[in-house]
Amino acid sequence: MRKFLTIAAGAITVLAAGGYAFMSLKKPASAPPAAITIESSEARVAQGRYIFEILSDCGGCHSMRDFSRFGGPVVAGHKAEGTIFPREFGLPGDVSAPNITPDRETGIGAWSDGEIVRAIREGIGRDGHALFPMMPYSAYRSMSDEDVYSLVAYLRTLPPVKNRLPKTRIDFPVWFFIKSVPQPVAAPVPPPDRANRLKYGEYLVVNSGCAECHTQAKNETPDPTMKFAGGREFKLPGLIVVSANITPEPETGIGRWTEQQFLEKFAEYKTYATNGSPKVGPEGFTLMPWLNFSQLPAEDLGAIYTYLKVQPPVRNAVETHPGYPSKR
Ligand code: HEC
Ligand code: HEC
Structure with missing residues (x-):
């Protein structure tokens, strides 16, 4: 019996070592870098x-x-x-x-x-x-x-x-x-069709990371039923902010915002982007890129709004600054 156990333990050690070696040697899917020279203009x-x-x-x-x-x-x-x-x-x-x-x-x-x-x-x-x-x-x-x-x-x-x-x-x-996670991009990627507001909005939303920040994740995996519904927490020492619900749900999301209100919310931060932003305490801490997005042209913000408005509404009340009264 003891001999069997020793063999079993040995086999497990070998298997584990083999598994570890396999895991270390596994390579991500990849293609050689394109041999291109990008002209600047x-x-x-x-x-x-x-x-x-x-x-x-x-x-x-x-x-x-x-x-x-x-x-x-x-x-x-x-x-x-x-x-x-x-x-x-x-x-x-x-x-x-x-x-x-x-x-x-x-x-x-x-x-x-x-x-x-x-x-x-x-x-x-x-x-x-x-x-x-x-x-x-x-x-x-x-x-x-x-x-x-x-x-x-x-x-x-x-x-x-x-x-x-x-x-x-x-x-x-x-x-x-x-x-x-990595996957090669196999085919040329054409520019987005700007005339199609919904498609252009999707392109902008994907490349600006709205979903990453505005979707809760369990074990680093975003919960697809909570897409854009907010509630993801961001912490820095002594600071916390929670992302807002930006689904078109009328009570807890942005369902009642008109396109004009949406544009105005971003425009509020334009002077900070140009003249510098003021000192704030924990009640004003945010990772929402207001300084950046306030500079998006109205055409882009309108397209983003159009895309968000057709997402499934999710009821999820969020306190963006826990412990501080909401400004809304
Ligand atoms: C949410 C944060 C985040 C954003 C936004 C982001 N990056 Fe990164 N980037 C990282 C991190 C973290 C790494 C390193 C990952 C690692 O070391 O495995 C990285 C790696 C890179 C690398 C590889 C550099 C190296 O030395 O290996 C490049 C190039 C790069 N990013 C460019 C960009 C560009 C261009 C953008 C905007 C289009 C961008 N990143 C947006 C976080 C970010
Ligand atoms: C780096 C993380 C991050 C990214 C990227 C991000 N957000 Fe946010 N957003 C937040 C956080 C955190 C809040 C809550 C705090 C605040 O209002 O500043 C927020 C708040 C908002 C609000 C205010 C909602 C309300 O009820 O007051 C809107 C609107 C919004 N985000 C839209 C967007 C859109 C549209 C995008 C993509 C174009 C986006 N966000 C990308 C983190 C992010």
């Missing part, structure tokens, strides 16, 4: 700036921010230099959003255009590893070729900043599971 740089600064708020994750001010504006001189996300964020590991300035040693200055495009839309790092999906590459898969080329053209214009960050280290077994 004024139009591309302007479109890239719009995606980086306004629509996708790339800078919101990849920069140093000042959360003592409303909306956490990016600190001057620290744009795109990367940042470390504290574990208190509820992340399964030590996560850095890398330096994506053109610095050749600590940023992405030495990367080819194809490598940058692949990282953004397919979630593959320069050395072929799967990026942690906090980087919203699954959403950016739908970004048109022209838009992602514009982003690259814009990124190349940023002032290089020397800032070395620790590499992201994800805990076991999460690092294994994220290997199945």
Whole structure:
């Protein structure tokens, strides 16, 4: 009996070691980076700036921010230099959003255009590893070729900043599971049809991350029955904010908002975006990118509104600032 147990224990150890080796060796689905040279132009740089600064708020994750001010504006001189996300964020590991300035040693200055495009839309790092999906590459898969080329053209214009960050280290077994997230983009992605407000609105909503922030997640998986219904909590030391219900439910969502009211809500923050935002305490802490989205053209906000209005209404009352009276 004892002998049997020893053999069994040995077999389990071997199997476990084999399983671990298999898990380490498994490679994410990926394709080689495209051999492309992206031509820069004024139009591309302007479109890239719009995606980086306004629509996708790339800078919101990849920069140093000042959360003592409303909306956490990016600190001057620290744009795109990367940042470390504290574990208190509820992340399964030590996560850095890398330096994506053109610095050749600590940023992405030495990367080819194809490598940058692949990282953004397919979630593959320069050395072929799967990026942690906090980087919203699954959403950016739908970004048109022209838009992602514009982003690259814009990124190349940023002032290089020397800032070395620790590499992201994800805990076991999460690092294994994220290997199945990346998928190559196999076909050309055409630009969205702007004349179709619903389709254009969907494109904007996907690439701006509304669903990521406005949907509750269980074990890092968004609950599809609660899409856009809010209730996701965001914590920084001593600060908490909960995302609002933006489904067209009339009592607890935005069902009673007219398009005009929707536009006005965003316009409220325009002066903060241009003149700087004021100091705020915990009652005003937010991760909603108001400073960025207030700069969206009315055409875009209208399309976003049109798309949100046809989503299934979900009844879910949310207190965005628990412990502080609502402003609504
Ligand atoms: C919600 C936060 C978030 C947003 C928004 C975001 N990123 Fe990231 N990004 C990350 C994180 C975190 C990583 C690193 C993942 C890892 O190390 O596994 C990353 C990785 C990258 C990389 C790979 C860099 C490297 O050195 O490996 C590039 C390039 C990149 N992001 C560009 C962008 C661009 C361009 C946008 C906007 C279109 C964007 N990111 C938006 C969080 C974000
Ligand atoms: C990084 C996370 C994040 C992203 C991305 C995000 N939101 Fe929000 N949003 C929040 C949080 C948190 C709140 C609640 C606090 C506040 O109102 O500032 C909020 C509040 C709102 C409100 C106010 C609702 C009310 O009842 O007052 C609207 C409208 C809204 N978001 C729409 C959107 C739309 C549309 C998008 C995509 C274009 C979006 N949000 C993307 C986090 C986010």
